[in-house]
Amino acid sequence: MKVAIGSDHTGIDYKYLIINYLIKKGHRIKDFGYSNYGEKVDYPDFIHPTAESVEKGEADFGIIICGSGNGAAMTANKYQKIRAALVWKKEIAFLAKRHNNANILSLPARFVDKKEVLEIVEMFIQTDFEGGRHKIRIEKIPIK
Template sequence: MKIALGSDHGGYNLKEAIKKYLEEKGIEYEDFGTNSTESVDYPEFGMKVAEAVVSGEYQRGIVCCGTGIGISISANKVPGIRCAVVSDTFSAQMSKEHNNANVLALGERVIGQGLALKIVEVWLNTEFAGGRHERRVNLIGDIEKKYAK
């Protein structure tokens, strides 16, 4: 599995902790920025990660900002992305198992590092259940196609 990572300044420290976690687990990743806590605009980094995942080169993406909200909204604007903002392990599991989320968004100012890393672990180790959920995920794709220009 290859992971695309990105954050703004508000999620930079959490992204760095996730990088260390991925390295310890031997999981390949690429960091799409930012590279410091200097103020930047989160939409740029949400888009970069989302485009990397949609390209097929990366199987999943993880994005971080202060709350996880802004960067997830940005990522979700890229057709084919299902980015879930998650603050607990149950939601992490369900976002992948039922919704086939291909990008995970975390808020550095919302959850502690320990919980965030547990969320990442659960999300990365959960597979999409398919079945009845496949139809629903396909319906999400149909909505996306309806509004694509």
Template sequence: MKIALASDHAGFRYKETIKKFLQQLGHQVVDFGTHSEDPVDYPDFVRPAALAVARGECERGIVLGGSGNGEAMVANKVRGIRCALCWNEESARLARQHNDANMLSLGQRLLPEVTALAIVRIFLETPFEGGRHIPRLQKMEPQE
């Protein structure tokens, strides 16, 4: 799977760990930055990652920050993105099963690394259930 990856400075360390983890699992990673712990503005990195997922250039995306909140908000402003802020394995499982989340947001300051990696694995392995959830997803689409 081709996965877009992005973070700000507060999520940089986990981004690098997750990048290695994904590569070990055989996934192709497109790293949109940031590339250090120097302070940056997360929209500069998260928006390009979300656009790549929305355009189909990447199948999924993972974004990280201190809490993951701002990153999820930025990603969800892009049409076609369903970015889930996850804090445990069950939240990741449900985000995929019920919401067909195509992006995952994680907060480095709020999760142990082992939990973050478990969430990533579940996010990648869990299929969307479809069925009764499809009409709900259609109702999420922006109304013009």
């Protein structure tokens, strides 16, 4: 799979952890995230290109990371075809994909540890969308 990933300065360690994990699993990565240590940056500058890549179909899904995960999710969800889910444990990742067909995983760097992050990512990747009644609900999300 092709995965777009973007993060601000608070997510840089997790970004590299996730990239290395996904590469070992055979996925291709497009890194839109911040890459230097020691400087504070604005998360929208890195989330916008990540969300655009997913919306255009250049990536199968995206992973975005900031301190709380909220700002990143809010930014990504401005795009019509994006369903970014703020996820802090694997059970939420399961439901975000299974019921909401989330196409971007938003992670809160300040509230999850490295083990949890990889479990969340793996759950998100392995879970399929259920469809059915959930598909009907998702079709009602965009403003027409």
